[in-house]
Amino acid sequence: MMLEIDIRHRQGGFELQADLRLGQGLTALFGPSGSGKTTLINAVAGLIRPDHGRIAFSDQSWSDAATGTFLPTHRRRIGYVFQEPRLFPHLSVRANLTYGRHFTPKPERRENLDRVSALLGIDTLLDRAPNRLSGGEKQRVAIARALMTSPKLLLMDEPLSALDVGLKAQILPYIERIRDEAGVPILYVSHAVEEVTRLATRVVTLNQGRAAMADAVEDTLQHLPRLGQSRAGSFLRARVTGHDPENGLTLATGPAGSLFLKQADLPVGTSIRVFVPASDLVLATGETGSLSTLNSLSGRVSAIFESGTTVLVRVDCGGEVLDAEITRRSRATLDLEPGKPVSVLFKAVSVEAGGVYRQAVKPGA
Numbered sequence: 001m002m003l004e005i006d007i008r009h010r011q012g013g014f015e016l017q018a019d020l021r022l023g024q025g026l027t028a029l030f031g032p033s034g035s036g037k038t039t040l041i042n043a044v045a046g047l048i049r050p051d052h053g054r055i056a057f058s059d060q061s062w063s064d065a066a067t068g069t070f071l072p073t074h075r076r077r078i079g080y081v082f083q084e085p086r087l088f089p090h091l092s093v094r095a096n097l098t099y100g101r102h103f104t105p106k107p108e109r110r111e112n113l114d115r116v117s118a119l120l121g122i123d124t125l126l127d128r129a130p131n132r133l134s135g136g137e138k139q140r141v142a143i144a145r146a147l148m149t150s151p152k153l154l155l156m157d158e159p160l161s162a163l164d165v166g167l168k169a170q171i172l173p174y175i176e177r178i179r180d181e182a183g184v185p186i187l188y189v190s191h192a193v194e195e196v197t198r199l200a201t202r203v204v205t206l207n208q209g210r211a212a213m214a215d216a217v218e219d220t221l222q223h224l225p226r227l228g229q230s231r232a233g234s235f236l237r238a239r240v241t242g243h244d245p246e247n248g249l250t251l252a253t254g255p256a257g258s259l260f261l262k263q264a265d266l267p268v269g270t271s272i273r274v275f276v277p278a279s280d281l282v283l284a285t286g287e288t289g290s291l292s293t294l295n296s297l298s299g300r301v302s303a304i305f306e307s308g309t310t311v312l313v314r315v316d317c318g319g320e321v322l323d324a325e326i327t328r329r330s331r332a333t334l335d336l337e338p339g340k341p342v343s344v345l346f347k348a349v350s351v352e353a354g355g356v357y358r359q360a361v362k363p364g365a
């Protein structure tokens with residue numbers, strides 16, 4: 001399948017421009033507030049009609065300003081999940097799930113209640129009324145309802161933003177399963193770096209209405225501050241090589257070197273991204289002696305950015321970029337300049353749980 005978008009659309013003083021080809025897996029739409037994420041997703045859904053250009057899905061034209069083609073939303077066979085679950089309060093979970101199915105032509109009904117409710121872990125909730133579900137359960141039912149229509153494409157517009165951190169963590173694995181097992185491409189709007197890191201097969205960034213495909217998920221996430229996100233840090237690519245349960249550690253290797261991580265439940269061979277906060281990195285020059293930090297990567301300073309009272313030192317470790325936030329005084333003490341060899345040190349506990357992300361679908365798949 002291929003979703004082709006080549007559109008321009010003006011609304012008031014704002015103009016959206018997008019020229020994208022998107023394949024299977026989960027495409028994250030990522031950008032600051034007002035950058036055009038919802039406008040883009042609405043154009044794909046058929047909720048707005050672009051002034052110029054075309055949108056096509058697997059060779060079916062959904063919208064073409066030149067020929068006047070505009071396929072209405074219900075004929076695009078799209079599943080939509082919003083911030084709020086929007087369940088029918090008077091219907092049971094089961095009836096909520098089967099409701100949308102009737103709108104799908106019989107030969108195209110791929111999904112069934114058993115499979116979808118197992119995928120979302122809601123099989124024991126089918127006879128409940130929505131007002132007897134928790135917030136996280138409601139959103140899982142809403143996602144299941146969207147899947148029950150056997151959609152060709154699933155649009156998710158900040159589906160987790162109304163949930164607290166604990167509930168988000170509960171739902172993320174289900175979205176991963178849909179990405180990996182349901183065979184439905186997903187367009188996923190999010191502001192949250194944790195969600196994008198963990199879920200995205202590819203990232204489309206939006207900046208003042210301009211959509212751009214990122215070369216790699218990691219590249220986008222390296223430059224979060226430019227995208228209006230404040231959380232400074234870096235991502236390392238690695239593969240799990242083993243576990244050391246006695247010491248509560250998981251071992252991984254990537255282009256930057258060997259990594260010690262707090263033990264994570266990930267099979268050997270799993271590709272992961274490890275988020276390392278800039279403020280947790282320690283830089284050292286010369287011999288470091290004995291330290292309690294398990295991770296020590298060798299690199300070379302590639303750039304230095306002054307920012308207020310602190311300094312962001314960018315270090316190239318085997319082609320991977322690590323940003324370390326240190327004080328001006330530390331920079332002066334270490335006499336750091338671009339080109340200087342340094343060791344980058346961080347503790348295994350700096351990258352526990354939320355900092356390690358499984359990525360089952362290869363970028364570009």
Ligand SMILES: Nc1ncnc2c1ncn2[C@@H]1O[C@H](COP(=O)(O)OP(=O)(O)OP(=O)(O)O)[C@@H](O)[C@H]1O
Pocket residue numbers: 011012013014031032033034035036037038039040
């Ligand atoms: N109907 C409209 N008429 C005029 N301007 C609009 C209309 N709808 C949205 N806009 C403007 O278009 C721009 C893009 O809005 P959009 O909702 O797509 O952004 P967004 O990236 O989804 O933002 P957020 O993350 O805050 O939801 C904004 O400047 C917004 O004010």
